Amino acid sequence: MEVKSRAPGKIILTGEHAVVHGSTAVASSIDLYTYVSLHFSTPSDNEDSLKLKLQETALEFSWPITRIRAAFPESTAQLSSTPNSCSVENAKAIAALVEELNIPEAKLGLASGVSAFLWLYSSIQGFKPATVVVTSELPLGSGLGSSASFCVALAAALLAYTDSVSLDLKHQGWLSFGEKDLELVNKWAFEGEKIIHGKPSGIDNTVSAYGNIISFKSGNLTHMKSSVPLKMLITNTKVGRNTKALVAGVGERMLRHPDIMAFVFSAVDSISNELTSILKSPTPDELSVTEKEEKIEELMEMNQVLSGTVVDKVVAELESCGFQCFIAGIGGGGVEISFGVSS
Numbered sequence: 001m002e003v004k005s006r007a008p009g010k011i012i013l014t015g016e017h018a019v020v021h022g023s024t025a026v027a028s029s030i031d032l033y034t035y036v037s038l039h040f041s042t043p044s045d046n047e048d049s050l051k052l053k054l055q056e057t058a059l060e061f062s063w064p065i066t067r068i069r070a071a072f073p074e075s076t077a078q079l080s081s082t083p084n085s086c087s088v089e090n091a092k093a094i095a096a097l098v099e100e101l102n103i104p105e106a107k108l109g110l111a112s113g114v115s116a117f118l119w120l121y122s123s124i125q126g127f128k129p130a131t132v133v134v135t136s137e138l139p140l141g142s143g144l145g146s147s148a149s150f151c152v153a154l155a156a157a158l159l160a161y162t163d164s165v166s167l168d169l170k171h172q173g174w175l176s177f178g179e180k181d182l183e184l185v186n187k188w189a190f191e192g193e194k195i196i197h198g199k200p201s202g203i204d205n206t207v208s209a210y211g212n213i214i215s216f217k218s219g220n221l222t223h224m225k226s227s228v229p230l231k232m233l234i235t236n237t238k239v240g241r242n243t244k245a246l247v248a249g250v251g252e253r254m255l256r257h258p259d260i261m262a263f264v265f266s267a268v269d270s271i272s273n274e275l276t277s278i279l280k281s282p283t284p285d286e287l288s289v290t291e292k293e294e295k296i297e298e299l300m301e302m303n304q305v306l307s308g309t310v311v312d313k314v315v316a317e318l319e320s321c322g323f324q325c326f327i328a329g330i331g332g333g334g335v336e337i338s339f340g341v342s343s
């Protein structure tokens with residue numbers, strides 16, 4: 001039995017970080033994906049282990065099912081159809097499993113991703129032998145939501161064959177989830193994100209699951225479908241960063257300067273709200289595309305309204321400096337699933 005899933009990355013247009021503290025943020029999916037393929041072993045495979053292959057980093061991990069069964073306390077042996085947070089006790093069990101892997105120092109950032117995988121796998125699928133292969137078009141740790149798309153794609157693949165969701169198993173090609181199932185995928189993905197990010201707002205997994213452009217505040221989202229096809233030029237400076245540490249840093253600044261930060265977050269909230277109303281206003285009835293672009297430019301303080309030729313030149317120049325550019329279509333669909341051989 002095999003299933004594949006793919007979930008998009010994201011860009012946050014306004015409200016990054018402030019959204020963790022209750023401000024509105026506006027985010028869009030981008031058409032760069034994390035893919036998960038899940039293959040359950042059959043008795044004839046004579047396989048009794050859980051394997052995780054991370055293609056980008058050429059790392060492969062394998063746990064005998066008996067080892068995983070022994071690591072988790074009795075309570076997690078029952079499969080959970082409702083998303084559960086990883087308890088301190090289970091986090092310790094997972095940390096021990098990950099430590100045994102001896103992940104090379106340079107790739108230690110992956111430990112949190114592997115931990116999220118172990119939590120989602122054992123919670124949703126229990127102790128079944130399987131091979132999970134992850135590939136991603138997203139650079140890891142660059143602000144494009146690789147962790148969220150990893151968690152959303154994992155949750156989607158892990159839930160696909162369970163009774164918790166109802167999917168047409170005979171469907172050929174990519175298939176979207178229904179509203180209720182999508183909510184479940186998103187909630188499980190959020191539990192994975194918590195393991196990777198510490199204190200995520202949930203915006204990254206939500207935009208990865210639902211796709212399109214969303215306005216998000218304290219877990220509530222407003223969907224917006226872009227009326228014009230938009231593209232973003234995204235540049236990867238290749239300067240490493242860790243979202244969990246950044247989020248914690250903002251939290252500490254909030255504690256040091258609560259009054260000032262309250263103003264900052266309130267200003268960000270207003271910017272995101274204004275951006276939301278611009279994006280939602282029908283074109284060309286209320287605002288022309290140009291007017292919209294000008295307002296977005298002003299709000300985002302950056303203008304990417306460049307012609308194709310200029311973009312090519314900018315890309316060539318940036319790449320000659322050693323940067324990596326992605327031209328990403330934004331606002332596309334969210335997580336999808338495919339049974340058997342997929343396109």
Ligand SMILES: Nc1ncnc2c1ncn2[C@@H]1O[C@H](COP(=O)(O)OP(=O)(O)OP(=O)(O)O)[C@@H](O)[C@H]1O
Binds near residue numbers: 148
């Ligand atoms: N394809 C993947 N394979 C394995 N682990 C992954 C993968 N994608 C993401 N991760 C996990 O997520 C971590 C990166 O998450 P982090 O939140 O720091 O950055 P990001 O999600 O790319 O950026 P941001 O959250 O700011 O948008 C990696 O170090 C790894 O643990």
Ligand SMILES: C[C@@](O)(CCO)CC(=O)[O-]
Binds near residue numbers: 020143200201
């Ligand atoms: C930095 C942040 O706002 C987005 C990470 O891409 C964190 C979050 O919302 O969880």
Ligand SMILES: [Mg+2]
Binds near residue numbers: 145146197243
């Ligand atoms: Mg992340």
